[in-house]
Amino acid sequence: MDSATRITLLTKAARRGTFNTSSGSPAAEGRTASSTRRLPRRTNLQPRARQGRQRPRTPRPPAAASTPRRNSLTEEDGCQEFNARSRFLYYLFSLGTELGNELFYILFFPFCIWNLDAWLGRRLIIIWVWVMYLGQCTKDVIRWPRPASPPVVKLEVFYNSEYSMPSTHAMSGTAIPLALLLLSYGRWQYPLMFGLILAFCWCSLVCCSRIYMGMHSILDVIAGFLYAILILIVFHPVVDLIDDFNLTYKYAPLIIISLHLALGIFSFTLDTWSTSRGDTAQILGCGAGVACGSHVNYMMGVKLDPPLDTLPLSLSSLTVTVFGKAILRLLIGVIILLLTKIAMKKATIPLACKIFRIPHDDVRKARQRMEVELPYRYITYGMVGFSLMSIVPCVFHFIGLS
Numbered sequence: 001m002d003s004a005t006r007i008t009l010l011t012k013a014a015r016r017g018t019f020n021t022s023s024g025s026p027a028a029e030g031r032t033a034s035s036t037r038r039l040p041r042r043t044n045l046q047p048r049a050r051q052g053r054q055r056p057r058t059p060r061p062p063a064a065a066s067t068p069r070r071n072s073l074t075e076e077d078g079c080q081e082f083n084a085r086s087r088f089l090y091y092l093f094s095l096g097t098e099l100g101n102e103l104f105y106i107l108f109f110p111f112c113i114w115n116l117d118a119w120l121g122r123r124l125i126i127i128w129v130w131v132m133y134l135g136q137c138t139k140d141v142i143r144w145p146r147p148a149s150p151p152v153v154k155l156e157v158f159y160n161s162e163y164s165m166p167s168t169h170a171m172s173g174t175a176i177p178l179a180l181l182l183l184s185y186g187r188w189q190y191p192l193m194f195g196l197i198l199a200f201c202w203c204s205l206v207c208c209s210r211i212y213m214g215m216h217s218i219l220d221v222i223a224g225f226l227y228a229i230l231i232l233i234v235f236h237p238v239v240d241l242i243d244d245f246n247l248t249y250k251y252a253p254l255i256i257i258s259l260h261l262a263l264g265i266f267s268f269t270l271d272t273w274s275t276s277r278g279d280t281a282q283i284l285g286c287g288a289g290v291a292c293g294s295h296v297n298y299m300m301g302v303k304l305d306p307p308l309d310t311l312p313l314s315l316s317s318l319t320v321t322v323f324g325k326a327i328l329r330l331l332i333g334v335i336i337l338l339l340t341k342i343a344m345k346k347a348t349i350p351l352a353c354k355i356f357r358i359p360h361d362d363v364r365k366a367r368q369r370m371e372v373e374l375p376y377r378y379i380t381y382g383m384v385g386f387s388l389m390s391i392v393p394c395v396f397h398f399i400g401l402s
Contacts, residue, residue: 089212090155096209097156099202100169110333110388114396115326117313118304122246122294122389123183123239124176129287131175131231133263135168135224136280147217154214162276167216170224173206175232182236189314246291247298253291257382260288264374277370281377288378289385296390304393329401333392340387344380352376 098104105128113121144165147154154160177199185195207225210216216224246252264281297304306313349372353360356371366372396402 092205093209093212094156096173096205097169097213099206099209100172101158106334106337107330110337110392111326111330113304113388114329114333114393117184117187117306119306120180120183120187122243122290124179125287125290126239126242127175127179127232127235128172129283130235131171131228132168132283133280134231135166135171135227136162136276136283138166138227139163139168140276144220147214149214152214156213156215159215159275162279164216164220165223166227167207167210167220167224169210170207170216170221171228171231174203174225174228177202178229178232179236182232183239187312189312243294246294252295256288256291256295260284261378264378278367278373278377281374282381285378285381286385289382289387290389291385292382293386293389293391296386297393302390302393302397325401329396332395332399332401333388336392336395337384337387340391341380341384344383345376348376348379 109121109125112124139162142165143163146160146162146164181195181199184190185192203225207221210221211218246256249255261284264284296302349363349367350360352358352372352375353366356369358366358369358372360366367376393402
């Protein structure tokens with residue numbers, strides 16, 4: 001390497017802060033050139049690392065981001081997307097909403113009848129049927145619209161086609177826990193304060209969930225709460241008479257079926273289609289099926305009620321075996337109910353379309369016709385209620401789970 005080239009390299013190294021006072025041997029020249037090549041890389045890495053630390057982090061996605069669950073029978077073009085900032089509140093009030101939906105009913109009432117107290121379960125269903133029926137009818141008389149969206153963000157639109165006043169979720173969320181407290185206290189051994197706290201939390205959760213979900217105003221919820229209490233005041237004193245009539249009167253099934261069917265047919269003069277009519281027929285059918293199943297059990301001598309000498313009942317005898325049998329009964333029984341529902345749905349919709357000469361190419365459109373909707377709902381859920389009260393307990397007895 002000539003002297004001019006060496007002077008140029010040493011000058012560049014000095015400017016970069018890598019000047020080395022080594023001798024001019026080839027080894028020293030190699031180290032100097034190597035240092036000249038490596039050190040700038042180390043220098044360049046440091047700013048990148050600092051830039052990486054200073055780079056703003058990408059915001060984490062919201063706790064819940066989705067579209068509301070909608071009813072497949074409605075003709076809504078789309079659903080408003082939403083982001084829930086509080087995961088806890090969103091799932092808490094979603095749970096509160098489910099306490100007034102079909103999934104809860106198909107788990108709660110069977111569990112109560114099969115595992116706890118059939119006497120209590122029958123009376124709860126009687127009160128529930130009348131509360132829901134009167135609430136749905138009142139909605140279609142008042143015809144108060146749902147809260148406008150916007151400004152309200154609706155996190156659930158499954159029942160958006162129905163009217164708003166009063167809130168039937170608030171009515172069921174008030175009537176069921178209060179009726180459970182009134183009917184069970186004294187028959188079951190538990191602290192009164194526990195029952196009051198449970199009823200308060202249950203009722204508050206359901207009522208507040210309807211406001212959080214954007215489906216009702218505060219006035220709707222308060223009206224539903226007070227309306228449910230009024231119905232309880234009227235029907236609680238006579239619920240024993242109604243249950244005794246369902247069990248013992250010879251022609252009770254004929255009267256029950258005729259009454260519930262008439263209530264479903266003559267109660268509605270809808271200006272536009274909504275899920276209200278079908279849901280009401282579904283509730284009436286379930287109540288009629290349970291009542292008829294209770295009558296059949298009584299006539300056949302099938303006793304589901306606990307013996308009188310075991311009263312008051314207590315949960316202190318709960319063991320692993322008892323709990324396991326209860327879960328197994330619930331699992332097998334609910335599967336039977338769901339199979340019954342599917343089979344009856346497959347049979348009744350085409351049959352009703354054929355009888356009333358309604359095209360069934362579009363099942364959704366066909367189910368919105370009263371001639372199809374009422375028979376389908378009434379017969380299907382009537383059989384579900386009858387299976388709940390009569391067929392499933394017979395299956396339990398046959399396989400040794402009674």
